[in-house]
Amino acid sequence: MIGKLINDRVKAGKQAINELYNTGYYGRPKGDVLELTLIEAAYLLYKNRLEITMDEKALTFQEFFTEASNRQQFFELKYIVYKDLRERGYYVQPSVTDFRVYPRGGHPGKTQAKMFVYVRSERIPMPIKDLLSQYTAAVNVRKQMVLAIVDEESDLTYYEVKKADIKGSMDAILPEDEPVPATMLEDRVLIWDEEASHLLYENGFYGKPLDNERLQLSLVESAYLLEQALIKIKDGTTGNIPDLAEFSETASSIDPDFERKYSTYVDLRSRGFVPKTGFKFGTHFRVYNEVKSLNKLPHSDYLVHAIPQDYEFFLPLMSRAVRLANSVRKQMLYSVEFASGIEYIDIGRIKM
Amino acid sequence: MIGKLINDRVKAGKQAINELYNTGYYGRPKGDVLELTLIEAAYLLYKNRLEITMDEKALTFQEFFTEASNRQQFFELKYIVYKDLRERGYYVQPSVTDFRVYPRGGHPGKTQAKMFVYVRSERIPMPIKDLLSQYTAAVNVRKQMVLAIVDEESDLTYYEVKKADIKGSMDAILPEDEPVPATMLEDRVLIWDEEASHLLYENGFYGKPLDNERLQLSLVESAYLLEQALIKIKDGTTGNIPDLAEFSETASSIDPDFERKYSTYVDLRSRGFVPKTGFKFGTHFRVYNEVKSLNKLPHSDYLVHAIPQDYEFFLPLMSRAVRLANSVRKQMLYSVEFASGIEYIDIGRIKM
Incomplete structure (x- = not known):
């Protein structure tokens, strides 16, 4: 032929x-x-x-x-992915997002394609807006969106990308009559009152005990509790009593990501989750569906990283984040704030 | 009192x-x-x-x-670390690097201190030169260097920092009489000859087979094999035959980290290791002590990331890299090129 x-x-x-x-x-x-x-x-x-x-x-x-x-352009990259998919037994056709892939047992004329596969080189940063436009193209025709990343040695990793509408099951703490006094020292806030410290720690998993009497709060936790009128913050140096806007300004000068992290923190709390720092995992938050007792702290369910709308994924870092999340049995989510609210983008490795 | x-x-x-x-x-x-x-x-x-x-x-x-x-400055951070060390039963004294810590059972006047502990906030990037000057201060008086990182919720993670003098056990491939022809296509290099492909893949774990006949090489592998006169590269577009300097220039235009990665690659090969891409782990290389057979590929031993002398560790990312390496039973090393050669810095989590 x-x-x-x-x-x-x-x-x-x-x-x-x-x-x-x-x-x-x-x-x-x-x-x-x-x-x-x-x-x-x-x-x-x-x-x-x-x-x-x-x-x-x-x-x-x-x-x-x-x-x-x-x-x-990118002929070898795409050839490597095409060959891999064919050798796995899939029927593959070209598409707006590189390839349309038919489900096992299906083929053109008999079934609808199941996935849109989008090929990227490890080396080229991927703007979140590219990812989302590919995602939208797939979702509009009810296809699964798959990202195929080719590394410098031509190894392939497949990821499924989807939006996640997540819900936790934690109740909010109701405000007391009087906000609890707290002091801001450098980059954290301390609550000195023993009873209030225990209430906030044990019922909402806010902060970390400095000792049996006192509680240390992070900046996002402090801002949230301030907004809920659960605490009143005094600056330990100036004696000033900031409102939320003033506190946010100070917090942003300490942590440039503060505003973005705070929006996600508030959204996660409003969805019934308990977000805590994800430092050990290299992300902004680890997130619990529910914390009933601190003696039996459950496994956290998600790692969430708050990214701006103009974020570009540096793919080796994305790969590391997803791999680490999976190795500790958590789901890696990226949160992005849009005018319509915060969206959670779930990127998970899949076997094809 | x-x-x-x-x-x-x-x-x-x-x-x-x-x-x-x-x-x-x-x-x-x-x-x-x-x-x-x-x-x-x-x-x-x-x-x-x-x-x-x-x-x-x-x-x-x-x-x-x-x-x-x-x-x-940083009083609360240091207080948190001091309190934690004391509550773990260590005797602690102030030192040039925040704290001197005595071994269990030891104390001032009886024993020498065992560790120098250096306290950092998660939030503040740590220049590699700060880390190395603290390390040198510790090593000069034969102390272990420990980094205590306090996260935004006042949780603590301890890391031991040391230099690693590593050795692999792989023999080099001897050059053939004639270098093997290869073609550069976009950002990778292909070897078309079946015998040469098998030789390089099976005896040095170079490249990845495109299929049973042909081998794809990464940029660092290609440069190394070019330097060893094992291959001769032709540009698939221009027909030009670059020498190492020309190839490195092209490779650097594709991958801005090329020169730094290449120095580490050459050093690792000269130490008897087999370095392969660490993309899936978010680092430059995964490194094998020895690869005897590709049918039974061993577990790789190290993850290596090549960083410049003016690098600043963004601590959440460092934490993630170390945690991921540990979760897959590898050691995380950062390579830095100095005038005297390449040094490998081993950062590992420790329990105090």
Whole structure:
């Protein structure tokens, strides 16, 4: 069987429609012609199911591969992913997001495609808006969105990307009549009263005991409790009593991510979760669905990292975050604040 | 027992030397006076073993703690670490690197201190040169260097920092008479010859097979094999045949970290290791002591990340890297190139 290389397509005759399309769903029939992408053609050449000619001359695999690489950006990357998917037994067709992949047992004409696969190089940072536009393209036609990342040694990792609408089951603490006095010292806030310390720690898992009497609160916890009128903060140096706006300003000067972290913290609390620092995991928060007793602290369920709308994923770091979350049986979520509210993006490794 | 707050010290009388120094090694005796740091004094006040006066007036814990926080930067951070170490049963004295800690069963006057503990806030990036100067201060007096990191919720993580002189046990491949032809396509290099592909893959674990005949090499692998005269690279677009300098220039335009990664790659190979990409772990390399057979690929031993001399550790990321390495039973090493050669810095979590 012979195909001709014409621009960024390889075109083969009617026989190819029978032998390549009807048996393996390679290419797209256009009248009596089967049109193959460069990637499909390279794979068929490798499988010895197609010869490819350019200017009447047959090309070796090396010649065609080099030629295709010059004609299409990221050709090798995409070829590696295509070959892997085909060898796993999937039928694959080109799509707006690189590839449409049919479910096992399904094929074009019989079933709908199941996934949109989007190929990226490890090396090229991925803006969150690219990821979300690919995600939207997939979701609008009810497809699963899969991200295939090719590393520098051509190893592949697949991730499923989806939005997560998460709910916890923790009740809020009702405000007391009088806010509890607290003091801001450098970058944390202390509650000195023993009873209040125990109440906040044991009923909402706020803060960490300095000792049996006193409680230390983080900046986001302090701001949240201030907003809930559960505490009143005094600056330990100036004696000033900041309101939420003033406190946020001070907190932002200590932690430049404060505002972003705080929005996510408030949203997670309002969804019934208990967020605590995720420092040991390298993320902003570890998140508990519910904390009933501090003596039997449950396993936390999510790691959440609050990112800005113009964030770019540096893929080795994303890979590390997801891998670490999975190794400790948690789900890695990225929170992004939009005008409509905070969205949680769930990126999880999958086996294809 | 009464101590007087004077500047950044609390001074107590002769009785304190007997009751506080001789029994618990708090403070430093100076003649008839026991001089305590603010941190030691706060801890003794909390333990009800000392009263503290300022201008003849006794201070509550809250008053003294607030006062001390205004007089000493990072007072709470250091107090948290000091309290934790004391409660673990260690004798602790102030030192150039925050604290000197005595081994279990040891104390001042009987034994040498065992560790220098250096306290950092999670929030403040740590320049590698600060870390190394603290390390040198510890090593020069034969102490272990311990880094105590306090997170935003006042949780503590301890790390031991040391330099690692590592050796692998892999033999180098001897060059053939003629370098093997290879083609550079976009950001990777392909070897088309079946025999050469198998030789390089199976004897040195270079590259990744594209299929049973062809091998894909990463940029650092290609540069190394080019330097060893094992391959000859042709540019798939221009037809140019670059030497190592030209290839490195192209590689650096694709991967800005190329030169730094390459120095570490060459050093690791010269030490008898097999370095491969660490993408899945979010680091530059995963490193094998030896690869005898690719059918039984061993567990890799190290994760190595090549950092510049002016690198600043962003501590949540360092925490994540170390935690992930430990969770997959590897050691996390940072490589830094100095005029004298490449040094490997081993940062590992420890339980105190």
